[in-house]
Amino acid sequence: KKRAALKEKADAKRAVVEKKRAEKKAIRASGAVRPYSLFVQQTTSGKKGKINLKSVAAEWKALGEGQKQKYRDQAKKNLSKRRATRQSMKKSPNKYALFTKQHFPAEYAAAKKNTTNRKDAFKAAVRAVAKKYKSQ
Numbered sequence: 001k002k003r004a005a006l007k008e009k010a011d012a013k014r015a016v017v018e019k020k021r022a023e024k025k026a027i028r029a030s031g032a033v034r035p036y037s038l039f040v041q042q043t044t045s046g047k048k049g050k051i052n053l054k055s056v057a058a059e060w061k062a063l064g065e066g067q068k069q070k071y072r073d074q075a076k077k078n079l080s081k082r083r084a085t086r087q088s089m090k091k092s093p094n095k096y097a098l099f100t101k102q103h104f105p106a107e108y109a110a111a112k113k114n115t116t117n118r119k120d121a122f123k124a125a126v127r128a129v130a131k132k133y134k135s136q
Contacts, residue, residue: 026085031078035071036060038078096133103129 032038039060044051060068093101108125115121 023089026089027082030082030085031074033075033079033082035068035075038071038075039063099133100129103132107132 032041040053040056043056043059104125107128108121111121111124111128112118114124
């Protein structure tokens with residue numbers, strides 16, 4: 001019984017790790033988001049052995065603006081892909097988070113009127129929002 005519970009717990013932990021790995025892999029699949037990084041990837045891909053980054057940097061500096069623009073455009077596309085991927089992975093907020101987002105600013109403003117200490121005002125506002133949420 002205990003062994004089965006431990007195995008189940010380990011499997012759940014492994015599933016979380018695998019999910020994070022898959023998310024990171026999906027983000028990396030969008031490609032480089034900096035023009036220089038994209039240039040380095042394309043210049044050095046397929047080369048074996050030591051790669052001289054100084055010569056790659058010199059090549060980048062020698063490129064004209066028109067040639068660099070191609071890398072900037074591709075990097076911009078990759079960045080928008082990456083942002084879309086990250087956005088799709090976001091969890092939707094729960095009811096309490098939505099309630100807090102709606103009610104906290106007014107409660108905090110009211111609490112700041114009663115005290116000059118921002119920390120105390122924050123704590124009071126959090127307590128007030130939690131109390132309102134529980135009384136629903």
